[in-house]
Amino acid sequence: xxxSSSASSGCFNPDCKxxxxxxxxxxWRLRTGEFTELCDRCASAYEEGRYCETFHSxxxxxxxxxSCGKRVHCGCIVSFHAVVLxxxxxxxxxxxxxxxxxxxxxxxxPSPLFLHLPLPERLNDLSVKNWNQFAGPxxxxxxxxxxxxxxxxxTAQTELHxxxxxxxxxxxxxxxxxxxxxxxxxxxEKMKQSEDPSERVTSSNPKNFPPERFANGHAGINTxxxxxxxxxxxIAMDGLQHSCRFAGDNESVETKRGLLAEPARNTxxxxxxxxxxxxxxxxxQSTPKDDTLSSRVGFGVPYASPNETNGPTKVSGxxxxxxxxxxxxxxxxxxxxxxxxxxxxxxxxxxxxPRGDTRGRHHLLPRYWPRITDQELQQISGDSNxxxxxxxxKMLSASDAGRIGRLVLPKKCxxxxxxxxSQPEGLPLKVQDARGKEWVFQFRFWPNNNSRMYVLExxxxxxxxxxxxAGDTVTFSRIDPEGKLVMGFRKASNVPPSDxxxxxxKSGNSVPKNGEVKSADPSIWSKVDKSGYIAKxxxxxxxxxxxxxxxxxLGSKSKRLRMENEDLIELKISWVEAQxxxxxxxxNFPNIVMIEGQEIEEYVEEPIIGRxxxxxxxxxxxxxxxxxxxxxxxxxxxxxxxxxxxxWTCSKNSWDSKRSTCSSAQELTIEQLEDLLSLKSTGAxxxxxxxKQVTETVEASEGLDTLANLAILGEGEVLPSSSQATTxxxxxxxxxxxxxxxxxxxxxxxKHKQTCTCNVCLTVKRRFRTLMLRREKKQSEKxxxxxxxxxxxxxxxxxxxxxxxxxxxxxxxNSSSNPKHPLANETVDEDPNRKRPxxxxxxxxxxxxxxxxxxxxxxxxxxxxxxMRLFRDATERYLREQRLSSSTGDRDPINxxxxxxxxxxxxxxxxxxxxxIGHLDGDMDHPVTLSMSMSASTSATG
DNA sequence: GCTGTGCATGGTT
DNA sequence: GAACCATGCACAG
Numbered sequence: 020x021x022x023s024s025s026a027s028s029g030c031f032n033p034d035c036k037x038x039x040x041x042x043x044x045x046x047w048r049l050r051t052g053e054f055t056e057l058c059d060r061c062a063s064a065y066e067e068g069r070y071c072e073t074f075h076s077x078x079x080x081x082x083x084x085x086s087c088g089k090r091v092h093c094g095c096i097v098s099f100h101a102v103v104l105x106x107x108x109x110x111x112x113x114x115x116x117x118x119x120x121x122x123x124x125x126x127x128x129p130s131p132l133f134l135h136l137p138l139p140e141r142l143n144d145l146s147v148k149n150w151n152q153f154a155g156p157x158x159x160x161x162x163x164x165x166x167x168x169x170x171x172x173x174t175a176q177t178e179l180h181x182x183x184x185x186x187x188x189x190x191x192x193x194x195x196x197x198x199x200x201x202x203x204x205x206x207x208e209k210m211k212q213s214e215d216p217s218e219r220v221t222s223s224n225p226k227n228f229p230p231e232r233f234a235n236g237h238a239g240i241n242t243x244x245x246x247x248x249x250x251x252x253x254i255a256m257d258g259l260q261h262s263c264r265f266a267g268d269n270e271s272v273e274t275k276r277g278l279l280a281e282p283a284r285n286t287x288x289x290x291x292x293x294x295x296x297x298x299x300x301x302x303x304q305s306t307p308k309d310d311t312l313s314s315r316v317g318f319g320v321p322y323a324s325p326n327e328t329n330g331p332t333k334v335s336g337x338x339x340x341x342x343x344x345x346x347x348x349x350x351x352x353x354x355x356x357x358x359x360x361x362x363x364x365x366x367x368x369x370x371x372x373p374r375g376d377t378r379g380r381h382h383l384l385p386r387y388w389p390r391i392t393d394q395e396l397q398q399i400s401g402d403s404n405x406x407x408x409x410x411x412x413k414m415l416s417a418s419d420a421g422r423i424g425r426l427v428l429p430k431k432c433x434x435x436x437x438x439x440x441s442q443p444e445g446l447p448l449k450v451q452d453a454r455g456k457e458w459v460f461q462f463r464f465w466p467n468n469n470s471r472m473y474v475l476e477x478x479x480x481x482x483x484x485x486x487x488x489a490g491d492t493v494t495f496s497r498i499d500p501e502g503k504l505v506m507g508f509r510k511a512s513n514v515p516p517s518d519x520x521x522x523x524x525k526s527g528n529s530v531p532k533n534g535e536v537k538s539a540d541p542s543i544w545s546k547v548d549k550s551g552y553i554a555k556x557x558x559x560x561x562x563x564x565x566x567x568x569x570x571x572x573l574g575s576k577s578k579r580l581r582m583e584n585e586d587l588i589e590l591k592i593s594w595v596e597a598q599x600x601x602x603x604x605x606x607n608f609p610n611i612v613m614i615e616g617q618e619i620e621e622y623v624e625e626p627i628i629g630r631x632x633x634x635x636x637x638x639x640x641x642x643x644x645x646x647x648x649x650x651x652x653x654x655x656x657x658x659x660x661x662x663x664x665x666x667w668t669c670s671k672n673s674w675d676s677k678r679s680t681c682s683s684a685q686e687l688t689i690e691q692l693e694d695l696l697s698l699k700s701t702g703a704x705x706x707x708x709x710x711k712q713v714t715e716t717v718e719a720s721e722g723l724d725t726l727a728n729l730a731i732l733g734e735g736e737v738l739p740s741s742s743q744a745t746t747x748x749x750x751x752x753x754x755x756x757x758x759x760x761x762x763x764x765x766x767x768x769x770k771h772k773q774t775c776t777c778n779v780c781l782t783v784k785r786r787f788r789t790l791m792l793r794r795e796k797k798q799s800e801k802x803x804x805x806x807x808x809x810x811x812x813x814x815x816x817x818x819x820x821x822x823x824x825x826x827x828x829x830x831x832x833n834s835s836s837n838p839k840h841p842l843a844n845e846t847v848d849e850d851p852n853r854k855r856p857x858x859x860x861x862x863x864x865x866x867x868x869x870x871x872x873x874x875x876x877x878x879x880x881x882x883x884x885x886x887m888r889l890f891r892d893a894t895e896r897y898l899r900e901q902r903l904s905s906s907t908g909d910r911d912p913i914n915x916x917x918x919x920x921x922x923x924x925x926x927x928x929x930x931x932x933x934x935x936i937g938h939l940d941g942d943m944d945h946p947v948t949l950s951m952s953m954s955a956s957t958s959a960t961g
Numbered sequence: 962g963c964t965g966t967g968c969a970t971g972g973t974t
Numbered sequence: 975g976a977a978c979c980a981t982g983c984a985c986a987g
Contacts, residue, residue, distance in 0.1 A: 384974080384978090416979085416980055416981085417980080417981080418979095418980055418981060419980090422964095423964095423965080423966090424965090425966095427979060427980070427981095429978080429979080430977085430978065430979080431978090443967085465966095465967065465968065466967095466968080467968075467969085467978085467979085468969090468970095468976090468977075468978085469977095470977065470978075472968095472978085472979070472980095476966095
């Protein structure tokens with residue numbers, strides 16, 4: 020093909036005989052970005068779609084439309100947009116493609132409308148993105164080296180086959196919208212007349228989709244999952260042409276702007292974007308001048324069918340494309356070496372930076388593929404006409420969600436979708452949240468192992484405002500035409516399982532393991548990941564599975580995700596909660612079976628997984644239930660007999676229209692909430708027969724009680740578990756008041772003071788009192804007598820250092836043989852490797868900031884044993900505290916109440932443990948039996 | 962002693 | 975085995 024320059028004085032068409040046309044008209048755009056100049060005759064032929072039959076009639080590449088049989092040329096750039104490559108091979112003319120697409124939307128089909136755009140328009144429309152993210156002046160000077168990457172960003176989404184599959188499957192997906200909006204069999208002329216045919220293709224708001232939308236159009240494309248790889252190829256090629264156009268000419272930026280999409284002009288920082296756009300950096304060298312796009316574009320997956328070897332692009336086979344990760348399709352010309360065509364040298368030149376920099380080479384890991392839903396798109400875009408281009412997502416780690424305020428960005432994502440930064444200081448980056456609020460983060464990196472570690476700093480306010488926690492997912496999208504970065508989020512409970520995770524489910528990793536709870540319906544198996552957290556709801560499977568996936572590969576040396584005691588606490592809670600979640604189907608009553616001492620309800624029919632509620636009875640004997648909104652965590656009052664879905668939100672509150680939105684105030688006061696929470700231990704959910712039957716002992720270890728107990732028992736000591744909110748139990752809900760969640764990572768953050776009156780503290784304190792009173796009530800005379808004797812023995816001062824290994828020599832000596840000395844037994848059972856911090860600074864007080872410490876050796880396969888040990892440890896600590904308290908005389912009234920029964924307390928606590936985990940000794944008065952049992956467990960565990 | 966920062970470490974992919 | 979990345983941790987303010 021001739022270069023445009025060669026045609027500067029004559030018709031670009033080499034077959035044109037008219038050497039000196041009177042005037043030249045613009046034809047198709049060249050890869051350099053310029054337009055061909057054609058004589059009137061050729062231009063008319065081009066515009067009327069007769070160019071190929073006029074000038075290429077003898078050329079190769081003619082084929083017949085599979086539908087109408089019409090002879091169509093598909094062997095040149097001119098005809099490129101007039102045909103569609105079929106999945107099964109062959110081609111269709113655009114008219115037929117339109118018809119067929121409407122009749123039977125092919126999710127992997129291109130947008131005929133888009134393809135119908137006259138090439139120049141398409142080229143224009145597919146202009147580079149305007150990124151106007153920079154918040155500071157420094158940003159102005161910063162170039163977005165990522166033209167390819169941006170293209171990737173733009174096109175990647177459509178390559179996300181998992182996402183595509185997901186969206187296509189949606190009944191209200193955009194593909195549906197597309198097909199419904201797409202006029203049938205629009206002729207080329209009609210299409211040409213369309214102000215913006217693309218809007219019918221891509222706009223989620225077709226009626227008012229501004230024409231410029233498509234100008235930044237990959238976003239729109241991205242929201243149209245039905246667009247197939249062919250479409251993407253078009254985009255990619257056009258993108259290439261665009262890039263080449265910028266690279267190939269020396270026009271000023273202003274001139275370039277003229278060729279760029281209009282909308283950017285409307286954006287305040289458009290200049291920045293254009294100027295900074297990496298396209299400018301691209302080199303002519305990257306634009307070979309072949310006639311066949313495919314040969315130059317070099318799609319990563321060469322999948323031309325034999326029938327299409329003479330086709331214009333050799334880029335059919337969208338199936339294979341769909342199987343490629345996000346960047347695959349654009350990578351060939353955008354990102355470098357993966358296409359097998361583009362040389363490293365080319366890439367280096369093109370990107371204007373050393374190839375050592377891996378920018379653009381973003382084979383994003385699947386876990387970063389955005390799985391944004393329509394709902395989320397809607398959430399982000401609101402009612403505006405914005406087009407969202409999901410870029411990537413990331414599940415928040417504990418570090419990300421912690422108070423440090425640093426969100427670690429996946430390197431490839433950062434390099435692909437964020438501006439290029441050369442200095443570690445990085446750039447301020449404006450990011451808009453889903454509510455439209457704009458945040459400015461510092462996008463920067465740290466050198467790390469000859470690489471970079473990208474972070475967004477200062478995200479804490481944003482994270483907090485979105486009430487995000489570890490395990491939740493943030494999504495980064497670009498909103499067009501503004502070109503803004505948008506940070507959406509998805510709570511862990513809303514995460515649809517990814518393909519990967521579904522596969523994980525199917526794989527051996529999904530084999531129910533210890534602690535896994537299974538409902539009758541395998542599809543809604545509740546999961547206990549290694550964190551011990553049971554996925555209470557089906558949609559929560561992802562987070563759980565994700566964690567599980569991580570955990571599944573953990574070696575025994577993994578300290579990060581090793582099952583820790585806090586998880587075990589949760590495991591315990593979850594068992595009970597799981598009972599409460601599962602409800603028998605209507606008119607069915609479960610059988611109670613004993614499995615390892617634990618009462619399990621056995622359902623003949625599938626149980627119902629419902630949302631746990633609290634069902635108190637008010638003063639007039641009226642029963643109702645309280646349920647917590649999944650989204651806002653507010654409690655709503657509902658009729659008692661309503662069976663609620665596992666995911667219940669305020670919007671489903673049809674019983675109280677005043678409180679049917681999350682914005683409406685909570686009916687409960689804090690005090691009432693306390694009562695409500697406490698009710699959980701006494702009132703229990705509707706069901707939980709097992710919990711009812713084991714009453715107090717289970718109560719003592721149930722849910723918040725457990726936490727309260729541990730907090731109490733720890734009394735300032737550090738439990739052998741980390742309290743860091745890590746990804747290992749990422750699915751605490753907003754407002755979760757567990758000890759884990761109220762403690763920021765690394766133990767940093769505000770501590771709860773003893774005088775703190777927050778819900779958590781109040782509840783813990785109140786539970787403490789309740790439990791202590793309860794225990795006191797249960798003590799028998801004999802126990803009391805025994806305890807008093809023991810107490811007398813314990814009156815001897817304890818050396819602080821001996822706390823790590825309680826001496827009790829008199830007991831230790833006979834602990835193994837004397838079942839009447841549980842404390843001694845515990846001493847023997849003490850794990851010598853267990854790290855014990857020094858004594859608590861809060862003697863005799865409730866340490867609300869209890870920070871469990873990691874257990875050094877915990878077998879993931881011995882959950883129940885570990886639970887036992889955990890409780891044993893907790894009890895043990897409590898006893899030690901009691902002893903200290905006794906010896907120092909620093910007693911609080913509550914402790915005094917139970918002090919005489921130190922052993923009894925231990926026994927009861929242990930009994931509680933026993934009961935909870937199914938090692939019923941049957942004799943609550945003989946904790947020693949339990950202790951021995953624990954000993955065995957511990958040894959087995961260790 | 963707390964917090965923020967920057968880098969190091971080591972588990973995971 | 976390299977790259978990635980979650981987290982640890984030393985250090986400075």
